[in-house]
Amino acid sequence: MPPALAAAHIPETGEKSAHAFRTISEVAEELDVPQHVLRFWETRFGQIRPVKRAGGRRYYRPQDIELVAGIRQLLHVQRYTIAGAQRVLKENGVRFVQAVGRGEAVAAEPLVQEADTGAFADSDRAALASALEEMRACRALLDTLCTPPDPEA
Numbered sequence: 770m771p772p773a774l775a776a777a778h779i780p781e782t783g784e785k786s787a788h789a790f791r792t793i794s795e796v797a798e799e800l801d802v803p804q805h806v807l808r809f810w811e812t813r814f815g816q817i818r819p820v821k822r823a824g825g826r827r828y829y830r831p832q833d834i835e836l837v838a839g840i841r842q843l844l845h846v847q848r849y850t851i852a853g854a855q856r857v858l859k860e861n862g863v864r865f866v867q868a869v870g871r872g873e874a875v876a877a878e879p880l881v882q883e884a885d886t887g888a889f890a891d892s893d894r895a896a897l898a899s900a901l902e903e904m905r906a907c908r909a910l911l912d913t914l915c916t917p918p919d920p921e922a
Contacts, residue, residue, distance in 0.1 A: 790828035813851050816863050838870030849879045
């Protein structure tokens with residue numbers, strides 16, 4: 770274990786100090802986010818920069834964990850898209866998102882295009898309704914072509 774990490778460990782209680790570095794598995798468990806998601810977020814949010822040791826092992830500093838917690842809050846709770854969360858980071862800064870992660874600040878509700886609502890815009894809804902009607906008309910035409918002729922007619 771690197772000296773900085775060993776010094777931050779409290780042997781009497783078996784728990785790490787609040788200032789200790791954490792492994793990706795510890796952060797994933799603490800924030801209830803899979804490890805692969807944390808690694809993915811590192812590719813999308815350049816501000817997440819855990820210390821990497823030999824073999825690529827990641828160690829998250831307390832400020833990294835706060836940032837990841839803020840990003841988790843934006844994405845999973847407030848339903849921002851990745852682009853929306855990136856915009857919040859760009860406009861408000863890392864400290865603001867860290868404060869969101871600590872529960873000390875709240876980001877504004879995401880704009881419609883930044884919210885991952887799964888809903889369609891009215892224009893999309895109209896286009897889908899039109900496509901559905903076209904498909905129903907095609908189905909009706911196919912049904913008439915595939916229906917065997919009535920021998921009594």
